[in-house]
Amino acid sequence: MSEERSLNFLEEIVEADLASAKHTIIHTRFPPEPNGYLHIGHAKSICLNFGLADKYGGKTNLRFDDTNPVTEDTEYVESIKADVRWLGFDWEEEHYASDYFDQLYTLAVDLINKGLAYVEDMSAEEIAASKGTPTEPGKESPARSRTIEENLRLFTAMKNGEYNDGEKVLRAKVDMASPNMHMRDPIMYRIKKTNHHRTGDTWCIYPMYDFAHGQSDSIENITHSICTLEFEVHRPLYNWYIEQLNTFPSTQFEFARLNLTYTVMSKRKLLQLVQENLVDGWDDPRMPTISGLRRRGFTPASIRNFCEKIGVQRRENIIDFGLLEFCIREDLNKTANRRMVVLDPIKLIITNYPEGKSEILKGENNPEMEDNGGYRDLPFSRELWIESEDFQEVPQKKWFRLAPDMKVRLKSAYIVQCTGFNKDAQGKVTEVLCEYIPESKSGSDTSGINVKGTIHWISADSALNAEVRLYDRLFNAENPLDEEGDFKSNMNPNSLVIIPQAKIEPDLKHALPGDQFQFIRKGYFCLDPKFTTAEKLVFNRTVTLKDAWAKMGEK
RNA sequence: UGCCCGAUAGUAUAAUGGUAGUACGUCAGAUUUUGGUUCUGAUUGUCUUGGUUCGAAUCCAGGUCGGGCAACCA
Numbered sequence: 001m002s003e004e005r006s007l008n009f010l011e012e013i014v015e016a017d018l019a020s021a022k023h024t025i026i027h028t029r030f031p032p033e034p035n036g037y038l039h040i041g042h043a044k045s046i047c048l049n050f051g052l053a054d055k056y057g058g059k060t061n062l063r064f065d066d067t068n069p070v071t072e073d074t075e076y077v078e079s080i081k082a083d084v085r086w087l088g089f090d091w092e093e094e095h096y097a098s099d100y101f102d103q104l105y106t107l108a109v110d111l112i113n114k115g116l117a118y119v120e121d122m123s124a125e126e127i128a129a130s131k132g133t134p135t136e137p138g139k140e141s142p143a144r145s146r147t148i149e150e151n152l153r154l155f156t157a158m159k160n161g162e163y164n165d166g167e168k169v170l171r172a173k174v175d176m177a178s179p180n181m182h183m184r185d186p187i188m189y190r191i192k193k194t195n196h197h198r199t200g201d202t203w204c205i206y207p208m209y210d211f212a213h214g215q216s217d218s219i220e221n222i223t224h225s226i227c228t229l230e231f232e233v234h235r236p237l238y239n240w241y242i243e244q245l246n247t248f249p250s251t252q253f254e255f256a257r258l259n260l261t262y263t264v265m266s267k268r269k270l271l272q273l274v275q276e277n278l279v280d281g282w283d284d285p286r287m288p289t290i291s292g293l294r295r296r297g298f299t300p301a302s303i304r305n306f307c308e309k310i311g312v313q314r315r316e317n318i319i320d321f322g323l324l325e326f327c328i329r330e331d332l333n334k335t336a337n338r339r340m341v342v343l344d345p346i347k348l349i350i351t352n353y354p355e356g357k358s359e360i361l362k363g364e365n366n367p368e369m370e371d372n373g374g375y376r377d378l379p380f381s382r383e384l385w386i387e388s389e390d391f392q393e394v395p396q397k398k399w400f401r402l403a404p405d406m407k408v409r410l411k412s413a414y415i416v417q418c419t420g421f422n423k424d425a426q427g428k429v430t431e432v433l434c435e436y437i438p439e440s441k442s443g444s445d446t447s448g449i450n451v452k453g454t455i456h457w458i459s460a461d462s463a464l465n466a467e468v469r470l471y472d473r474l475f476n477a478e479n480p481l482d483e484e485g486d487f488k489s490n491m492n493p494n495s496l497v498i499i500p501q502a503k504i505e506p507d508l509k510h511a512l513p514g515d516q517f518q519f520i521r522k523g524y525f526c527l528d529p530k531f532t533t534a535e536k537l538v539f540n541r542t543v544t545l546k547d548a549w550a551k552m553g554e555k
Numbered sequence: 556u557g558c559c560c561g562a563u564a565g566u567a568u569a570a571u572g573g574u575a576g577u578a579c580g581u582c583a584g585a586u587u588u589u590g591g592u593u594c595u596g597a598u599u600g601u602c603u604u605g606g607u608u609c610g611a612a613u614c615c616a617g618g619u620c621g622g623g624c625a626a627c628c629a
Contacts, residue, residue, distance in 0.1 A: 005577095006569055033629050068628060124627055133625060135557040169627055179558040181625045190627035209629050233559060233624050254560090256622090261566085267629095309578065311568045313561090316622055320566050323579050333592060368592070400590080409588050442588065454588045521589050549590040 008312045010048065010253060014056055014224060023223045026058035030084065030091070031213065031227075033065045034076035034197075036267040037282040038083045038290045040303065040324075041258040047307035048255065049226055050089040061220055062091035066098045067212045069196035077197075079282075083290040088300045093220070097212050098198045100219055104207050105159065107215055107245055108170060108188055112151045116244050117188060118143055119154035120171045127169075130176075131184050137177035138184045144173060158191060161204045165191050172211070174240060182237045186210055214238040218247035225250045228257040229314065258310065259318040262473035263288045264480055264487060278488065279474075283530070285540050286474045286495050296471065297516055297526035297542030299335075302328040318479060325543045332516060332524045332542070337365040337373060340411065340456040341519040341539075342503040343468060345385040347431040348402075348457065350416060353382040358459070361442065363412040366518075376507045380413055383460040385503045387521075390455045391432050393421065398552065400452035402432060408453040411520060415440035415451055456520045463503040466537040469528070470497040504537070511537065521545065 007015065017023050028049040032042065053060040062084060066072050084091070097104075111117040120127065120143045132138035146154075158168050170189035178184055188211045193204045214237075217225045225238075232254045242249055259265060264273075265288060273279045273287070282289050285296035293303065306327040310319050340363070358381040366373035386402070395403035402408050407417045416434035424430050440447040472495050480487040511517070513529035523544040531538040 008568090012571090031629095035629080065629065071628075120627095127627080128625075131625060133557085138625090166627065181558085184625085187627055192627080206627090208627075213629080229560075230623060231629090235559095256561090309567080311578095313568075315561050317567065320579070323567075326579060329591090338589080364588095367587095367589085398590095411588065413588095415588095445588090451588085453590080456589075518589085518591085521591070523591095545589075545591050547590070552590085 009314070010052060010224070010226065010255065010312060011055070013253060014052060017223070018056065026053060026056050026223045027061070027221055028053050028058065028224050028226060029061040029063050029217065029220060029222050031063045031065045031216075032080050033068070033071075034073060034080060035068070035071040036076060036271060037079050039265060039267070039270065040260065040288045040290070040293065040306075041265045042083075043087060043290060043303050044258045044307050044310070044312070045226070045228070046084060046087060046089060047304055048312060050091075052224065052226075053092075058223075059092035060089070061093045061095055061222070063095040063216060063220070064097065065209070065213060065216075066096055066196070066198060067206050067209065069192060069194045069206065072197055074197050079291065083294075086294060086300055087290065087303060095216070095220060096198060097207075097216050098196060100212070100216055101199060101203055101207070103219060104212055104215055105205075107247070108207070108211070109152065109155065110245060111172065111188075112155060112170075113148060114244065115148055116173050117170055118146050118151050118173055119158065120169045120185075120187075121167075124166060127187075131181065132176070134179075134181060140176045141171075141185070143171075144185070155189075158189070158205050159203075161193070163191055165193055167191065170205075172237075172240075174237070180233055180236055182210065182234055183240070186237060210234055210237050211241060214241050214250065214252075215245070215247060217250035217252075218242060218245075221248050222250045225252045227252060227254055229254045229316075230257075254314065255312045256314055256316055259316075259479070260288060260324070261318055261321045261478045262475050262480075262492075263321070264475070269487060272488070276488075278491065285469070285471050285528075295528065295530065296540055297332075297524060298324075298328050299331050299516075302331040305331070321473065328524065328543055329546070332518065334368050335366075336516045336518045336524055337376075338363070338367070338520050339508055339517045340378070340458055340505045341466075341468070341508070341522060341525075342385045342387050342456065342458055342463075343499050343522065344388045345503045346388040346391065346429060347460065348384045348386045348416070348434060349431055350382050350384070350434050350436045351419065352435045355382055357382065358461070361413050378412055378505065378507075379459045379462040381459045381461055384410070384457045385460055385463055386432065386455060386457050388429070391418075391421070391429060393429060401455055402434075402453075406453075407449065407451045408455050409440070409442075409451050410457045411454050412442045413457070414438070414442070415445075415447065415449055456522075458503050458505050462506045464506055464509060464537075465501045466504045466508070466539055467531075468499040468502040468525070468539045468541065470499065470541045471495060472497075502539075504539075508537070516542070518545075 030049045050060045130139045169187045171185045174183045176184045189205045283291035361378040362375040363378045364372035391402040414436040416436045420433040422431040475490045476492045477483045477490045480490040511527045516526045524542040525539040528538040528540045
């Protein structure tokens with residue numbers, strides 16, 4: 001019944017490697033640098049790495065690529081671990097590149113001893129200048145001809161703190177004329193007299209990415225080192241270190257990073273939004289971060305499903321944000337309890353319903369579930385709140401909500417017929433007058449009347465208030481980076497609309513932070529864990545419902 | 556005017572020399588006590604020019620377009 005999905009290119013590689021006995025077990029890793037929060041692009045990488053190992057009975061490590069103490073912090077380490085777990089993955093081993101500093105140092109010394117690394121005296125600017133350009137070869141540094149003994153002495157001195165930042169670096173001796181810029185004697189170690197979040201002041205020299213990452217893979221016996229396309233040109237260097245040091249032959253494979261419409265994905269740009277207070281932190285529900293999506297109401301399953309649906313390839317791509325919305329609706333439709341909430345209330349008065357009378361009706365929790373997911377109480381009385389947009393004084397064509405003389409069903413209650421309305425001094429409709437049909441009670445309707453429209457409502461005397469936050473896309477442009485000027489100039493000014501006093505049904509007072517609901521006809525919402533207090537409930541809109549009516553309006 | 560990579564409906568992703576399929580989107584219809592859900596149908600595609608072949612999205616060559624590479628970042 002579950003038809004075979006065809007393999008993606010990484011699965012094909014793994015199957016081939018297993019079939020040829022190149023590897024008997026596969027070992028992947030997810031290697032974030034702890035310098036920011038994880039985003040949906042990382043989720044793709046996580047699903048790929050863990051998914052591959054799961055599928056083929058292998059293992060996945062979590063490794064923090066913490067080789068640059070200037071930008072990294074334990075705060076990020078903790079958030080990353082929490083996010084990976086929340087997504088539903090558990091790592092085999094937890095490692096830190098900083099745990100390998102001793103081993104990496106030994107490997108560097110090994111390379112010096114082989115005459116394949118040397119200590120450089122030039123400044124960063126001088127190195128850059130002598131590196132040449134993509135079309136012209138670089139020039140070999142005078143330091144390239146230092147003796148092994150001198151290199152060992154100088155490298156030890158670097159390690160011992162005898163030089164200041166920038167005075168010396170260790171370089172691999174590869175090829176200054178290589179057409180690949182990364183092979184022109186790349187830097188292996190630089191001096192940074194900065195406190196490291198894990199190793200403190202033990203080290204003042206830190207390995208560069210190309211050296212540290214590849215060798216960390218080897219140390220952990222990673223068979224398939226999966227990274228994004230921009231590292232493709234680094235692969236020859238990755239392989240060079242392995243060959244020269246004769247370490248475990250990990251292999252690097254690249255895939256295209258995820259791009260999403262109407263947002264930005266680079267850590268640098270997300271950091272800017274946070275630092276300039278354009279959003280409410282890394283976990284702002286509008287952010288494409290895992291923590292933002294979580295607060296917005298996305299479920300781990302919906303994100304995993306999304307990653308499955310987008311597939312993986314080596315070509316640049318930009319995924320429609322609508323696909324993510326589809327995934328969360330698909331999930332929540334099956335699991336979220338239905339509740340009635342009126343965002344923009346006007347009064348509906350049932351003139352033939354006795355004053356002072358009230359009754360308790362039953363509302364199904366979820367029609368998609370077995371036994372409708374059970375029922376909750378819905379107090380009903382003469383005065384109700386309804387959505388102001390559900391009444392039109394002069395109905396437009398194909399309108400089947402309330403308008404003079406028209407009938408609608410009040411969800412889970414009675415059919416009512418509009419008999420009139422009242423306006424305030426400004427001409428705004430404030431009250432809609434109706435008569436109800438007693439025989440039309442939900443579940444025991446003997447009226448024989450069929451109506452096209454059903455609207456949501458809340459009994460005025462038992463309604464509670466809550467703040468509701470409506471989120472929309474963060475940027476107006478599909479790809480904010482394609483537009484003229486600063487990407488921030490394309491931000492959507494209406495990406496957050498706060499409704500301070502929405503009317504909610506009484507049952508919602510039992511909601512717990514993170515609980516998810518479908519507000520009937522309005523969308524999926526969750527109780528915000530950050531702003532909700534004992535006195536005030538705050539709901540975040542995860543996503544709207546599909547709205548065929550609104551779509552007709554656009555045409 | 557260097558090196559590397561890529562190009563299949565609007566967006567993604569299959570087809571591994573043999574009928575171009577799937578999902579999302581869009582459009583239409585049915586069902587519906589959510590203009591939701593569900594169901595049915597429709598819609599639109601192999602960048603280009605040559606070559607190899609009985610047969611090319613697939614292999615080869617040229618072109619075009621797009622992306623990446625010259626941080627003591629990862």
